[in-house]
Amino acid sequence: MRCSACPQPAIVDAPYRGGHLCEAHLRASVEERFRREMHRQLPRFGRGTVAVALSGGKDSSVALALAHRYFARRPTVRLVAVSVDEGIDGYRAATLAAAARLTDSLGVEHTIVRSEQALRTTTDRVARELGGVPPCSFCGVFRRQMLNRAAREAGADAVVLGFNLDDLAQTVLMNLVHGDLDRLVRMAPHRRRQPGLVPRIAPLAAVPEREVYLYARCAGLPFDHGECPHAARAQRNLFRTIVWELEEAQPGTRQALLRTHERLVERWLAAEDGGAPGRCRGCGEPSSGELCRSCEFLRLARPPVPPEVPA
Numbered sequence: 001m002r003c004s005a006c007p008q009p010a011i012v013d014a015p016y017r018g019g020h021l022c023e024a025h026l027r028a029s030v031e032e033r034f035r036r037e038m039h040r041q042l043p044r045f046g047r048g049t050v051a052v053a054l055s056g057g058k059d060s061s062v063a064l065a066l067a068h069r070y071f072a073r074r075p076t077v078r079l080v081a082v083s084v085d086e087g088i089d090g091y092r093a094a095t096l097a098a099a100a101r102l103t104d105s106l107g108v109e110h111t112i113v114r115s116e117q118a119l120r121t122t123t124d125r126v127a128r129e130l131g132g133v134p135p136c137s138f139c140g141v142f143r144r145q146m147l148n149r150a151a152r153e154a155g156a157d158a159v160v161l162g163f164n165l166d167d168l169a170q171t172v173l174m175n176l177v178h179g180d181l182d183r184l185v186r187m188a189p190h191r192r193r194q195p196g197l198v199p200r201i202a203p204l205a206a207v208p209e210r211e212v213y214l215y216a217r218c219a220g221l222p223f224d225h226g227e228c229p230h231a232a233r234a235q236r237n238l239f240r241t242i243v244w245e246l247e248e249a250q251p252g253t254r255q256a257l258l259r260t261h262e263r264l265v266e267r268w269l270a271a272e273d274g275g276a277p278g279r280c281r282g283c284g285e286p287s288s289g290e291l292c293r294s295c296e297f298l299r300l301a302r303p304p305v306p307p308e309v310p311a
């Protein structure tokens with residue numbers, strides 16, 4: 001199989017765009033798609049701070065390397081990497097070590113937020129306390145909140161997430177299947193600022209997971225291949241299979257799911273009065289309910305201690 005743009009052997013088949021790409025053209029194409037999405041999702045941004053959520057896996061490592069490249073000629077933009085240590089034995093230490101290798105090699109400032117300190121608990125511990133609840137449901141909520149707080153404290157104007165085309169298509173489908181329109185319109189990439197919430201953007205939105213992986217390999221980026229021990233219980237696994245089968249049968253399904261999301265958000269923004277989220281009465285973070293979802297999970301795992309009754 002030859003590259004559709006040159007005589008070199010192709011390393012990836014991209015039926016959704018009707019062609020194949022060699023290593024050099026894959027790299028150029030991923031860089032171009034990232035650049036275009038940055039322009040679209042963070043327009044006219046020439047001064048300020050951008051935080052990159054860095055787990056040490058392939059997606060966020062590519063997002064950081066490409067953001068570093070993108071802002072290289074803009075000294076007025078400060079780039080910081082933020083990692084979250086959720087407290088997952090046998091997994092997170094290796095990904096954080098890979099994250100540190102990458103930030104060292106790029107010379108990017110790196111902050112690690114630890115759940116043990118920020119929430120006084122860990123994903124492993126809450127998973128034991130809430131045995132029947134799939135760990136990803138609270139782990140994702142905790143991580144988003146810690147990331148938002150760290151980005152806000154770093155003075156960030158936006159947070160870059162490593163979500164690729166497959167991740168986003170799966171999330172759109174999950175929210176549609178659950179009938180969760182609120183979560184669907186609130187998912188990244190964000191179009192507007194809300195008090196206390198640093199907008200999250202996803203500049204790898206046009207790049208399929210496989211191409212992100214190949215880019216990381218071809219660019220020689222350090223990243224960890226490990227899988228979280230809780231991942232087998234993730235609901236997302238089912239949606240990964242469904243989206244993959246749909247894409248095989250009908251190339252372009254993932255892009256169509258993302259377009260559906262964009263159109264819904266446009267209509268929602270046009271119809272909404274821009275109502276800002278309130279504050280959680282437990283922790284003060286932005287929340288659409290009285291308690292944020294993080295506090296709800298923490299209270300389930302660790303109910304408030306009743307006051308002592310004097311003897």
Ligand code: SF4
Pocket residue numbers: 086088123135136137139140228229230231234
């Ligand atoms: S797979 Fe689930 S539990 Fe593991 S780090 Fe990701 S969200 Fe957390």
Ligand SMILES: [Zn+2]
Pocket residue numbers: 003004005006007008021022023024025
């Ligand atoms: Zn080529």
Ligand SMILES: [Zn+2]
Pocket residue numbers: 280281282283284285291292293294295296
């Ligand atoms: Zn809260």
